[in-house]
Amino acid sequence: MTWGERHSRMAVESSEKPISKSTDVPALEGRDIRKSLPLGGSRIEILRGINLRVEHGEFVAVVGPSGSGKSTLLGIIAGLDTPTSGQVLIDGVDITRMGEGQLAQVRNAKIGMVYQAFNLIPTLTAQENVEVPLYVGKHSGRPADRAKELLTLVGLEHRLGNRPNQLSGGEQQRVAVARALAADPAIVIMDEPTGNLDQKNSENVLQMVRDLRDRTGKTFIIATHDPNVAAAADRSIRIVDGLVAD
Ligand code: ADP
Ligand code: MG
Numbered sequence: 448m449t450w451g452e453r454h455s456r457m458a459v460e461s462s463e464k465p466i467s468k469s470t471d472v473p474a475l476e477g478r479d480i481r482k483s484l485p486l487g488g489s490r491i492e493i494l495r496g497i498n499l500r501v502e503h504g505e506f507v508a509v510v511g512p513s514g515s516g517k518s519t520l521l522g523i524i525a526g527l528d529t530p531t532s533g534q535v536l537i538d539g540v541d542i543t544r545m546g547e548g549q550l551a552q553v554r555n556a557k558i559g560m561v562y563q564a565f566n567l568i569p570t571l572t573a574q575e576n577v578e579v580p581l582y583v584g585k586h587s588g589r590p591a592d593r594a595k596e597l598l599t600l601v602g603l604e605h606r607l608g609n610r611p612n613q614l615s616g617g618e619q620q621r622v623a624v625a626r627a628l629a630a631d632p633a634i635v636i637m638d639e640p641t642g643n644l645d646q647k648n649s650e651n652v653l654q655m656v657r658d659l660r661d662r663t664g665k666t667f668i669i670a671t672h673d674p675n676v677a678a679a680a681d682r683s684i685r686i687v688d689g690l691v692a693d
Contacts, residue, residue: 472539474634474666475501475524480533482519482689493519494530495689501668503633506660508677509670511686517670518638520686524668525636526554537634555583559627561637565619567611573598573622574607580629597625601655617648621655628659635659637669641676653679 482494493516501507509517522528524535526542534541537557542550567576574594581590598607601621611619620640627635640656641649657679660667669676677683685692 473500473536474503474505474538475499475668476534476536476539477520477524478534478536480520480523480530480535482516482523482528483531493689494523497533497686497689497691499684499691501634501666503666504660504664505682506656506667506680507669508680508683509668509686510672510677510683511692513672515686516689517686521636521638521668521670525558525560526550527560555580555630557633559630559632559635561620561623561627561635561640563639563642565611565623565643567619567622567626569611572608572610573603573614573618573625576611576622577626577629580626583630586630593629594625597628598622600628600659601625615648616644617651620644620648620652624652624655624659628663628665632665634666634668637667639670639672641671641673649673649675 477497477499480494480497481492483490483492485491497516497520509520511517519528523530526535526537530543534543536542537553540553542553545553568579571579574591577594577597578590581593586593595604595607598604601624603618603621603625606614606618609618611622614622620643624635624637624640627637637656640652644652653676656667656669659665667680669680671677
């Protein structure tokens with residue numbers, strides 16, 4: 448059964464509501480983002496002045512060759528890494544000037560991150576993995592109920608009690624997506640979400656992302672070298688040698 452088929456038979460509806468924003472403040476804006484790191488006696492320039500703007504509800508693919516700086520850029524716009532210079536604005540607010548406490552709050556409230564290697568906690572069940580972020584911030588309702596609802600949303604209502612090693616790669620990726628959605632973030636950032644999946648699981652995860660975007664109105668920013676993911680996005684931002692290529 449594909450994710451779409453299972454999903455269409457779901458009884459439980461998500462509490463997510465489509466967001467319609469009538470503001471012209473973008474969901475995310477990057478201004479002249481630069482990142483360099485010391486290497487030997489000199490510095491390696493990874494990002495060399497990235498400008499980008501992503502509107503609320505957009506599904507944007509970040510594409511480019513391996514080593515072009517996609518993961519570095521995603522880490523910076525997610526507030527997990529700091530740029531050497533430049534600004535990252537989330538809903539018009541510059542996160543690069545925030546202290547760690549304030550930044551953690553913004554991250555928890557506004558950004559859901561999905562890593563290529565899933566990064567699930569191996570000793571916890573699917574449901575417990577999704578509950579983890581719900582114990583960090585303030586969230587209404589019981590974490591267990593919210594986790595079940597989210598796992599149903601990604602088509603895993605029959606895998607609540609399974610640990611990661613009892614799940615396929617595609618299923619683990621869907622748990623990671625459910626966890627990223629737990630705190631109801633406006634922006635979901637995914638690094639190569641289909642990079643570790645076979646073709647069938649890739650198609651299922653891609654279908655899930657498109658459907659989630661349509662149902663929730665969230666903003667999706669996805670780094671990928673998978674042409675199918677790029678084709679499914681509203682548009683692509685191509686990174687070459689640390690710069691946006693035209
Ligand atoms: P992509 O995700 O597009 O493959 P990355 O952002 O992972 O690219 O890496 C961009 C470049 O920066 C690569 O050449 C990589 O080797 C280098 N790089 C990334 N992180 C570090 C680091 N911590 N130290 C040194 N070089 C790094
Ligand atoms: Mg990468």
